Amino acid sequence: MRWSQMFAPTLRDDPAEADAPSHRLLLRAGYIRQLTAGHYSLLPLAVRVRAKIIAIVRAEMDAIGAQEMLLPALHPAEPWQRSGRWDLMGREMFRLRDRRGADHALGMTHEEIFATVAGELNSYRQLPQSWYQFQTKFRDEPRPKGGLMRTREFTMKDAYSFDIDRPGLDASFDAYHGAYTRIFDRLGIPALPCEASSGTMGGSGSTEFMCPSDVGEDHLVHCAACGYAANIERATSVLPAVSDEPGLPTPERFDTPGVRTIEDLLAYDAPADRQIKTLVYILDGTLTLVLLRGDHPLNEQKLVDATGATALRAADPAEIRDALGALPGSLGAVGVSLPVIADEALRGRRAMFTGANTDDVHLRGVDVDRDIDVGLWADLREVAAGERCVRCGEPLEIQRAIEVGHIFKLGDRYARALGAEVLAADGRRVPVIMGSYGIGVERAMAAIVENHHDDRGIVWPLSVAPFQVVVVAAQSDDSEVAQAAEDVYTALTSTGVETVIDDRSERAGVKFRDAELTGIPFRVTVGRRGLADGTAEVTTRATGDTVKVPLASVSSHVR
């Protein structure tokens, strides 16, 4: 590739709209351009990196025996209705009607659709199966953010395993766990496997791969002593008692106007699907029961899932009083009613649990659209300070992190709903046991940049770099130098080294700056002085080290 022909529109200055380093640098170095919030065009350099990431993920998927497929991005409503997620997904799901008036969605994940394909499996002898794809996902995120980190349209490698029983699922899950560890290692992303909650997926267990980063939107709790790591949503040890007040909730603890009793709460008419009504009980300092009458099942599911609490969906106040009365110990309670946008449920909920007093909690909930990150972070730090590891009792650290991958044990939920059943060895028809496994490709690209950059630009690991080498003619107006640079370029290219030659009639300084900004791992500089003794300079982007090497042996110094 010739730089003079390459479309890599680098910018002199930092773009004003970008905060996260990856966002800023990918814009500045000419990798991406925004079409509209949450939708980016990937320019040639980004497409090359994306292809490298995909190749690594694909190789590790193939290595554990997974088979690649490609399922549609546009889905009819029916499978989603059968699983119950047509409603559950709420406003995060892009929906549309075709010309016949039939409801459709743009796929935000593919459990239902893969389960439909799995309907063709008919015997335990065909199991286990492991299927994956690279497919565009669409999610109407409430706040697209950070360039490629959180977009409304992104490529996911999603994979699904199908086993005859639980031990089979455990083995599949472990295989993916191993593959993910190797993938993030090869991508140069220091990802920590963390205990996580299952969100709207449902299922018995899940592990998130979290890359510590100040610009991450998740928070993880980590014990340096024993290695315990969990998403803060899961790490119940950091949940404080909201109240240790004995007895049933007293009226003044309800902070929604007009809601003073359990009866009021149950009768309270939520204005829209954005509303959840929640009564949180703290038992002996630990969250034990959540009573909800959520009008939005997504919120309810997330809430229950994240806390490990029980949802009591009784409509009758007397029943609820009975249930509460049956609990041992002293009860403290706080009642909150939060206008929560579906995807903001987590934040609203966290604020709810971590706020020290109900007024704070209420204010946060109401204002959930704005400033929540700042407040939440402050809260969590406060809460976590002095908290101790559930495993070993040592102090916990809390840090921000980017979720780069997520693996789930789903069980039989989707198979039952979609009719993916096989004949077991004993002749009975049983639903297959599923797992699901996701990695965001462009988010991975952003996470790599977050971990590999300096004040001059991106520093790609060799494994994902768009080119391995840039050849620079220091004096491009000198025909002898230009020819020697061409020769080096040809030699490198012919031995399979991905090389770009900077043949622009720019000053060397400009070329060096662009080489650094775009993050190409090696720069080979051919100049007048070196030519005199038959050498070129090889500069390593990561260290800045430069070595003089004979022109003929350049290729052995750029690997």
Ligand code: ATP
């Ligand atoms: P988040 O908590 O950040 O919203 P998620 O838990 O909703 O992510 P999953 O449903 O677990 O995401 O999807 C699997 C992977 O897809 C994530 O681990 C992440 O790498 C990627 N991903 C999810 N949402 C986005 C997005 N909006 N933009 C880019 N990548 C995403």
Ligand code: MG
């Ligand atoms: Mg999400």
Ligand code: MG
């Ligand atoms: Mg998540």
Ligand code: MG
């Ligand atoms: Mg996830």
